[in-house]
Amino acid sequence: MTVTATVEPLVKARNVHKAFGDVEVLKGIDMDVAPGEVVVILGPSGSGKSTFLRCINHLESIDQGSIMVDGEQIGYELRKERLVKLGGYAIARQRRKIGMVFQQFNLYPHMTALQNVIEAPIGVHGESRQAATDNAMKLLDRVGLASKVHNYPRQLSGGQQQRVAIARALAIRPKLMLFDEPTSALDPELVGEVLSTMRDLADQGLTMIVVTHEIGFAREAADRVVFMDGGNIVEQGPPEQVIGNPQHARTRAFLSRFI
Ligand code: ADP
Numbered sequence: 001m002t003v004t005a006t007v008e009p010l011v012k013a014r015n016v017h018k019a020f021g022d023v024e025v026l027k028g029i030d031m032d033v034a035p036g037e038v039v040v041i042l043g044p045s046g047s048g049k050s051t052f053l054r055c056i057n058h059l060e061s062i063d064q065g066s067i068m069v070d071g072e073q074i075g076y077e078l079r080k081e082r083l084v085k086l087g088g089y090a091i092a093r094q095r096r097k098i099g100m101v102f103q104q105f106n107l108y109p110h111m112t113a114l115q116n117v118i119e120a121p122i123g124v125h126g127e128s129r130q131a132a133t134d135n136a137m138k139l140l141d142r143v144g145l146a147s148k149v150h151n152y153p154r155q156l157s158g159g160q161q162q163r164v165a166i167a168r169a170l171a172i173r174p175k176l177m178l179f180d181e182p183t184s185a186l187d188p189e190l191v192g193e194v195l196s197t198m199r200d201l202a203d204q205g206l207t208m209i210v211v212t213h214e215i216g217f218a219r220e221a222a223d224r225v226v227f228m229d230g231g232n233i234v235e236q237g238p239p240e241q242v243i244g245n246p247q248h249a250r251t252r253a254f255l256s257r258f259i
């Protein structure tokens with residue numbers, strides 16, 4: 001007899017459908033993400049990448065299918081074997097497991113880097129100021145901003161602001177991090193420092209789903225690359241397969257723009 005290790009996926013999306021009005025934007029997405037896995041989602045504009053991330057984080061509700069994160073169904077719970085929609089408080093609790101970083105960093109302009117990072121831990125999660133500050137200082141150090149903790153966003157470059165936003169997302173101690181085109185709003189010379197921070201997080205074992213057009217990052221940091229088009233997953237696999245030897249014409253057409 002053989003004993004095998006089974007690891008439950010951290011994210012389990014099944015047949016996820018989402019429409020806006022008559023337009024079906026997600027047409028049955030299935031995706032598992034294992035703990036510690038780094039998944040990069042590639043795809044043309046309008047293919048549903050952001051919508052899918054927003055559904056995982058319950059910023060959008062889904063029309064059909066299910067999304068499980070860390071064993072809990074997003075937006076719902078079972079009560080007496082019936083699926084019941086969760087209210088705002090319970091959704092907020094689920095969201096604490098998930099950190100999200102957006103293209104626009106959306107830092108609070110009137111708060112320093114440190115204040116931005118401790119705001120949710122203190123205000124939402126009831127951490128003591130001391131504990132939240134200690135953790136925030138560690139996180140800001142981890143993203144290379146130990147010397148900028150008392151700077152305001154306007155005193156920071158775009159790349160530094162995005163790294164503060166990453167530290168802020170990490171401050172709630174999420175099990176899963178979602179990144180939606182985190183470098184798309186940056187000047188080209190600032191992209192590298194943000195990608196390198198993300199690569200460090202990936203190396204440290206954080207579970208990440210990253211939507212990006214940075215093919216180099218996908219190639220180097222992804223355990224798996226998922227190519228989406230038209231609300232479907234067209235193909236997925238290790239980067240050397242999907243980027244190095246794409247099987248579908250749509251994937252090849254998309255990738256040809258980056259060469
Ligand atoms: P991507 O991130 O891959 O560029 P999105 O998920 O942002 O794609 O969008 C997919 C499609 O859904 C687009 O056609 C977009 O216009 C549409 N869409 C996204 N959000 C909304 C919304 N809140 N209301 C209506 N349409 C939306």
Ligand code: MG
Pocket residue numbers: 049050051180181
């Ligand atoms: Mg998008």
